[in-house]
Every structure is written in C-alpha cells, then in structure tokens.
Amino acid sequence: MLGARLHQARKANGLSLRALAEKVGVSAMMLSKYERDESTPSSSVLIELSNALGVRAEYFFRTAQIELERVEHRNRHRWKLPKIAETKVLADVRDQLERWHELDEITPAPWSVQFSLPDDLPDSIDSLDQIETVAVLVREHWELGLNPIPDLIDTLEARGLKVFTTRFDDPRFEGMSARSGDHHVVVVGRMWPGDRQRFTLAHELGHLVLDDRLVDELDKEKAADRFAGAFLVPAQKVFEALGVHRRLLEIYELYLLKQEFGLSISGWIHRALDNGVIAKTTHAALRRIMVGNGWDKTEPGDQYPPETPRLFEQTVYRALGERWISESKAAELLSTTVRDLGTFRRMELVNADS
Ligand SMILES: [Zn+2]
Known part of the structure; x- marks a missing residue:
C-alpha cells in the first residue's frame, strides 16, 4: 500500500528512482524495494521522502478513503x-x-x-x-x-x-x-x-x-x-x-x-x-x-463544441499564487511534473494543446 503511494508521488514529481534516492540519501535499490512493499522505510526516511516529494507523511498511509x-x-x-x-x-x-x-x-479557504x-x-x-x-x-x-x-x-x-x-x-x-x-x-x-x-x-x-x-x-x-x-x-x-x-x-x-x-x-x-x-x-x-440519414448517431452540420472542467486547475494555481502550496505540491495535484508546471507558469504555451 505504501509502495504504491510512494510510486505515485515519485511519478507525480517526475523523478527517477535514482534522482529521488539522491535527494533522500538512500540507495535506488532500497527505494525500489519500498515501492514494491518489500521493505518499509524508517520514520526518518519517511520524513525525508515526504519533504522531497512535497507530500505530508500521512499521504503514504492513506488508503483509498474515497468511496463512491x-x-x-x-x-x-x-x-x-x-x-x-x-x-x-x-x-x-x-x-x-x-x-x-x-x-x-x-x-485555508473553503x-x-x-x-x-x-x-x-x-x-x-x-x-x-x-x-x-x-x-x-x-x-x-x-x-x-x-x-x-x-x-x-x-x-x-x-x-x-x-x-x-x-x-x-x-x-x-x-x-x-x-x-x-x-x-x-x-x-x-x-x-x-x-x-x-x-x-x-x-x-x-x-x-x-x-x-x-x-x-x-x-x-x-x-x-x-x-x-x-x-x-x-x-x-x-x-x-x-x-x-x-x-x-x-x-x-x-x-x-x-x-x-x-x-x-x-x-x-x-x-x-x-x-x-x-x-x-x-x-x-x-x-x-x-x-x-x-444517420443523424441519430452523428448530427448534421457543425458539432457543438465540448466543454472542459477548469475549476480544479484554476484553484491549484490560485493556491500556488497565494503560496499556500509548493510548486511540487501543485505539480502533484495536477498529475504533472514540476518541469511541465514551470512551462505553464512561464506561459510557454506553444505546445500546450495536449
Ligand atoms: Zn441514467
């Protein structure tokens, strides 16, 4: 369980095993063992990991408490x-x-x-x-x-x-x-x-x-x-x-x-x-x-443009702008890398249509 969360957080930060290992001061092999739940990090390593990944330690222990x-x-x-x-x-x-x-x-804001x-x-x-x-x-x-x-x-x-x-x-x-x-x-x-x-x-x-x-x-x-x-x-x-x-x-x-x-x-x-x-x-x-005319499947003429939710992304950027969250936390919440987040923050939007 912890392993999967660790893996998710590392990916969210766009870090390789090696890169994270260096930040935290453990070997990449040990980190890989944590991610496969073959070994459990000590509490001091956990603190290092949470600092490096911009999450609170409790993040690693959160099971899917979201029930639908x-x-x-x-x-x-x-x-x-x-x-x-x-x-x-x-x-x-x-x-x-x-x-x-x-x-x-x-x-802080509700x-x-x-x-x-x-x-x-x-x-x-x-x-x-x-x-x-x-x-x-x-x-x-x-x-x-x-x-x-x-x-x-x-x-x-x-x-x-x-x-x-x-x-x-x-x-x-x-x-x-x-x-x-x-x-x-x-x-x-x-x-x-x-x-x-x-x-x-x-x-x-x-x-x-x-x-x-x-x-x-x-x-x-x-x-x-x-x-x-x-x-x-x-x-x-x-x-x-x-x-x-x-x-x-x-x-x-x-x-x-x-x-x-x-x-x-x-x-x-x-x-x-x-x-x-x-x-x-x-x-x-x-x-x-x-x-x-097959119009029950595809309607004739111009299609009505689809819509996209924006509130979450916008709220993350506000939280970042308010300095309530770090860049790495923002990247994690948006499932992107700090690097990619940076290109948005610098408004380098040329290839941003993906
Ligand atoms: Zn229905």
Missing part, C-alpha cells in the same frame, strides 16, 4: 461498458476526488461551494410532466433564469457539483453520477460532441435531483432524460422558440436552436413531443428523417 456511493451510469443508449473499463473510470474518478480532497485539506437543491422540491414525483417544474425550480434556486446556459460545466462547478471528465478515453463511456460523502459527482466522457456531453451532464444531475423522489412506477432513466431536456430548455422556452402547436418542424430550424441552447436536434424533437407542440405522428416522421 450510488453510482449511476449512463450507457443505456450505447453498448454496455465492460467491467474492466468501468473499473478504470471509477479509479480515475476516485483519484480526482482524492486530489480535490487534498487541496481542500491543505488550503473552496467548495456546498451543493444544494431548492427546499421546495416535491418529496414525491409521480409523473414525468411534474419534472418540468422541478427543473425550473432548480434553475431558479441557482439563479439561472430560463435562458441558454453557455458553459454548463462551469455553471455546475460554480454550484458545488464536482464535474470530471475522465482521462480514461473509451467511446463507450458517456457519463455517470455518484456521491461520496458530501460530494456530488458527475462524470462525462470527453470524446463526445458538446451537445451530447451537456445532455449527459444534465441527465446525471437529474439522477442526483430525482432519484430519491420518484415513485416506484417511474423509470429512473426516463425521468433523468426528461429532467435533462427541461433543464437545458425549459418548457416556456420551447413554446417561445417553436410555438405552442406545430404540424411540422424544419430540421434546420432545430439546428439553429441547437447552436443557441446546446441541445441536440434530436433533443429538440423530443422536447417538442414532451410539451405537446407536435403530435406523435409528426414525431415519428421526424425520427424517420433523423434515422434515415
């Missing part, structure tokens, strides 16, 4: 995620949560806005239509009004939700939500177009908002989908944009609305049906156009 509860996956519309892929995603999420946790612990939901949400939700109101209540509580949300990840992070993209790139992974103690976590695959990511995020938010409140007869996935649509484009905006009743909808019309609201063309067709703007027959006809 109530994990909900979104892959209903896709192939099932293989177990091994799921394990990797969960490990990545735990790792990212752990680093947030650590940042919270070592800095960063984390507490995630909160409106007090007046109904305890029991017994119809999908009721979810329209719930989505608007959440928007009101978060002072979002009814307009398009330009940067959903930023918006959710600012409301205390932990939003991660997983570094584990598997096109089969769309998203998940979980809780870990006080933290509410949503995770989204970073390989999807932005409209798809946003729907997934809003869907995962839907799970966090709804799952305790739904009556047994309501399908959790359908409810989360309804929430996602209603959160991204509240009913009132659907009526303003499309009118109250329509016999036909233009695909290009929906494409323009997609650019404005970050909800896919398919999502708009669904919203129109859910709010009674179009009849089931019109919906079926529009679906046939979408499927017939």
